[in-house]
Amino acid sequence: MSQPSWSEYKPGQSFPGVIGRTTDESSPAWPQPVRAVPGSPNVLMIVLDDTGYGQFGCYGSPIETPNLDALAAGGLLYSNMHTTALCSPSRSCVVTGRNHHANGMAAITELATGYPGYNGQIPFENGFLSEMLLQHGYNTYMVGKWHLVPSEHESAAGPYDRWPLGRGFERFYGFLGGDTSQWYPDLVYDNHQVEQPATPEEGYHLTEDLAERAMSFIADAKQVAPDKPFYLHFCPGATHAPHHVPKEWADRYRGRFDDGWDAYRERTFARQKQLGIVPPDAQISPHDPDVPAWESLSPDARRLAARMMEVFAGFLSHTDHHIGRLIDFLKETGELDNTLIMVVSDNGASAEGGASGTTNELQFFNNAPESLEESLARIDELGGPETFNHYPWGWTWAGNTPFRRWKRETYRGGVSDPFLVHWPRGIQARGEIRDQFAHIIDMVPTVLDVLGIEPPATIRGVTQSPLHGVSFAHTFDDPAAPTRHRTQYYEMFGHRAIDHDGWRAVCPWPGPNFTEAEHAFGDPITMADLDDLDAHHWELYHVAEDVAETRNLAEEHRSKLIEMIALWYVEAGKYNVLPIDGSVLQRLMLERPQITEDRTSYTFRTGTQVLPAAVAPRVLNRPHSVTADVEIPSGGAEGVLLCQGTNAGGWTFYVKDNHLHYAHNYVHRTLHHVASAEPLPAGRHALRFEFEPTGAPDIAAGKGSPGLAQLYIDGRLVGEIDMPFTTPVAFNPGGMCCGANPGSAVTPDYRTPFRFTGTLHSVTVDMSGDLIVDAPSEMRMHMARQ
Structure with a gap:
């Protein structure tokens, strides 16, 4: 390989070439490209x-x-x-x-x-x-x-x-x-x-x-x-x-x-x-x-x-x-x-x-576990596209x-x-x-x-x-x-441990298991709790000889345990572990800085990216409306206007067979559906869905607010149903999409992506009233997504 006719220099170094009045009395040099050492793995x-x-x-x-x-x-x-x-x-x-x-x-x-x-x-x-x-x-x-x-x-x-x-x-x-x-x-x-x-x-x-x-x-x-x-x-x-x-x-x-x-x-x-x-x-x-x-x-x-x-x-x-x-x-x-x-x-x-597993994690998040009989009915679907198991x-x-x-x-x-x-x-x-x-x-x-x-x-x-x-x-x-x-600390939701030279100390929170715990998972740790934990609940194992932590030596090696506890606090001070926080619910509910201020009106346009659930409008258990500004061609149109969720659970607002539709998929178990009583005329129209709660949610029983679901064309009521319950807590996955339903279909009434074939100018979600949140259930959802 011939030698290049130029020289190289590392970025930041002075230029090693020659700069004359013209190129014939100058010589070039180039910034050296970043190259790996030959033979690097x-x-x-x-x-x-x-x-x-x-x-x-x-x-x-x-x-x-x-x-x-x-x-x-x-x-x-x-x-x-x-x-x-x-x-x-x-x-x-x-x-x-x-x-x-x-x-x-x-x-x-x-x-x-x-x-x-x-x-x-x-x-x-x-x-x-x-x-x-x-x-x-x-x-x-x-x-x-x-x-x-x-x-x-x-x-x-x-x-x-x-x-x-x-x-x-x-x-x-x-x-x-x-x-x-x-x-x-x-x-x-x-x-x-x-x-x-x-x-x-x-x-x-x-x-x-x-x-x-x-x-x-x-x-x-x-x-x-x-x-x-x-x-x-x-x-x-x-x-x-x-x-x-x-x-x-x-x-x-x-x-x-x-x-x-x-x-x-x-x-x-x-x-x-x-x-x-x-x-x-x-x-x-x-x-x-x-x-x-x-x-x-x-x-x-x-x-x-x-x-x-x-x-x-x-x-x-x-x-x-x-x-x-x-x-x-x-x-x-x-x-x-x-x-x-x-x-x-x-x-x-x-x-x-x-304890028993699930065919659809969304049921667990929404306090709506299926019975053994319902699970068995879906046993042949486990692992397939219709489950979230x-x-x-x-x-x-x-x-x-x-x-x-x-x-x-x-x-x-x-x-x-x-x-x-x-x-x-x-x-x-x-x-x-x-x-x-x-x-x-x-x-x-x-x-x-x-x-x-x-x-x-x-x-x-x-x-x-x-x-x-x-x-x-x-x-x-x-x-x-x-x-x-030689030394490694651990902390997760207040559950603490430390390894040092073949010894291992563990301080379980809320207890060594759920059955024997005096607190619930996610409970906060107070100063009184911490004093009690440090005084009485650390366990000690010589894992160099007892790899599976079967023999608690805390009583017979008290001085070693005290040394290990002190060492945990030294490590905690080094690495930002304090303050010790056993809570989950409080962390979930905590308001954090957002890139935009909270609002009650959201406008979507077709062709935009799916909106992640974390920043999508939270419509569950509250009055809300969805209004689509559309143009229907003379030959009709079909497709999704706005949807959220998947076949595991969600809702969708769409046009099919020249009629307006809304469907609410309750944890893949019940489908609430309403369609307009009359066809959509050609031209530009405001297509609207409204949900008005008619009662309080029973979140502990896995039931979101019941309510009246209504469809409107240009302000004229064209369809309604009473929904005896809705999804109480969340959809997971829960992305919101305008103009199509990517992924699995929220309703079996259409095949994805079911893009809207008319002209969709915009879709506006408007919300009012207090948002009802069940933080413990949302906590379970976030924890399961780790």
């Missing part, structure tokens, strides 16, 4: 959602995950990795290398409060790995779940500075919130919403789409710059609810969970001992008081629960399959050997399906084998997660287990360590804070190397 982080310690095959599970198992066999399996116990907080740690409170991510952003550790906004001094690697010549891609931006910032009004492209990712394809339908996802491409490329009937599923997009991002750059390394942050929605998967994948597990969650734990624990993941003398955690014994369930309840687990297992295997496609792509393109792959889950398995928490407990408890709690079931590392060119060891203590804040320092990169002093002119994690790269080829991460 690619970085692939795969972050799964709500996947428990005992759910990968290579961690002893009966669920088949051959591609993840192959990564473990060709690399390293870590048996002592820890997270924060919750989604957004953990994800903030993975990308920054800082603790979650220091990231302002004490919980999900929907529960932000006005304290530095709790405000839901990751400070720009806590740079992302994507921002760091951009400075060293990497391409950076984010694919899948984000959930690191305040929900009120998710609309087209922005601000966009905390969306993926605002935090160092050059390309993004995925969803911004905590969960989404796998069949009809809320998709964002870079900084704008897009519709899914195909329908479920055409074979669409989100995980496959994400894998395809990840491969295309890599291929796009490699065809131009084959030696340029990439950082891909790959975050499928799996295995968060809804557990959506093609039926044939769930059917692979037909009958394999009929013996229940107790038997699952026993088999998985025995296999974990055989694999060396837990010590041969380890004891499994005792039966959880909140989980019924499998044999205590009726035959029908066991049949339903077993099918729900079959669907979950199929969902995880399906996800593993598409991760395998991504791995095969790297192999085919010659990139696999020099790609540092890290696989982790963001927290333990999720108990948000409740989640399994019972007995499977959660089993999925976290051998540990106690689950997501949201700082026992090991909530914070100990599977973690795999694979890098053939950089790691000599194959198929080995590493038991050194580690935490997800160590992932960024480890990547920087193996790349030989110092943490940047500044990013975009912002002075950077120190990393909190430490590299574990020294353990790659030395199984006996001591951990360099």
Whole structure:
């Protein structure tokens, strides 16, 4: 290769060329492009959602995950990795290398409060790995779940500075919130919403789409710059609810969970001992008081629960399959050997399906659970486009084998997660287990360590804070190397813990389980409560010898416990953990600064992006009207004027068969429908829907306000019905769209997207009266979307 006829200089340096009066007596020089060090490895982080310690095959599970198992066999399996116990907080740690409170991510952003550790906004001094690697010549891609931006910032009004492209990712394809339908996802491409490329009937599923997009991002750059390394942050929605998967994948597990969650734990624990993941003398955690014994369930309840687990297992295997496609792509393109792959889950398995599970989480959010008989009637639909399903928490407990408890709690079931590392060119060891203590804040320092990169002093002119994690790269080829991460605190909704040198102290709030708790989940912690907790309710475990926290040593090692409690407070002071806040309801109800003032009139236009539920007008349980300014051509028109929600629940205002219609889908169980008694004439008209409550809601019983639903054409009443009840709390997913119904249809009366074929000038939603809110139910909804 010939030498260039010019010189280069680093930006900021003085120009090294010659500038004469004309070019013939001058010599050029160019600002040096940012180039990676030759041979730098690619970085692939795969972050799964709500996947428990005992759910990968290579961690002893009966669920088949051959591609993840192959990564473990060709690399390293870590048996002592820890997270924060919750989604957004953990994800903030993975990308920054800082603790979650220091990231302002004490919980999900929907529960932000006005304290530095709790405000839901990751400070720009806590740079992302994507921002760091951009400075060293990497391409950076984010694919899948984000959930690191305040929900009120998710609309087209922005601000966009905390969306993926605002935090160092050059390309993004995925969803911004905590969960989404796998069949009809809320998709964002870079900084704008897009519709899914195909329908479920055409074979669409989100995980496959994400894998395809990840491969295309890599291929796009490699065809131009084959030696340029990439950082891909790959975050499928799996295995968060809804557990959506093609039926044939769930059917692979037909009958394999009929013996229940107790038997699952026993088999998985025995296999974990055989694999060396837990010590041969380890004891499994005792039966959880909140989980019924499998044999205590009726035959029908066991049949339903077993099918729900079959669907979950199929969902995880399906996800593993598409991760395998991504791995095969790297192999085919010659990139696999020099790609540092890290696989982790963001927290333990999720108990948000409740004691009996659900076919539609929206029923749970709205205090309208279905009966066993109603669930059984839909058993063959589980995992399909008509459901929004989640399994019972007995499977959660089993999925976290051998540990106690689950997501949201700082026992090991909530914070100990599977973690795999694979890098053939950089790691000599194959198929080995590493038991050194580690935490997800160590992932960024480890990547920087193996790349030989110092943490940047500044990013975009912002002075950077120190990393909190430490590299574990020294353990790659030395199984006996001591951990360099000796102390780690935990806090989630007032549930606290600390690890230090093989000891673990835990202070559960509201109690060690729901059955034995003296308070309810989400209760605030008063100063009197805190004094009592610190004096009497800390537990102590020597996890170096008791991995599953089975023997509380608080009484016999009181001095050690006091030392651990004091150490927790030291760490809490360092990382913005104070004030300790056990509340959920109060956080949810808290007024937070918004980008616009609240109002009672909203105007929408066709062709605009879907309005996220967090910023959409809240019409439930209050009088409101929807007025569409339309032109109907002489041949008639049809389509949606305005709608909110999905087939899981929502409402839609539309034109069909030359008549005006309104339908209210109550949690996929009841459809209230009214149509105009006369056809729509051609020309320009004001089409109006009005709802007038005729009684108070019975939110505890899952019933929203009854009311009179009326249709008007140019101010003339053309149809009405009495709705005996409505949706009481929320729609989830709950986006509002003008001129079409993207995703699944709110009503079976039409097929999506059912775009309006006339001229739709505008739609105005007008509201008056007091908004009736059931904060406990909304709390459950936000918590389930982590």
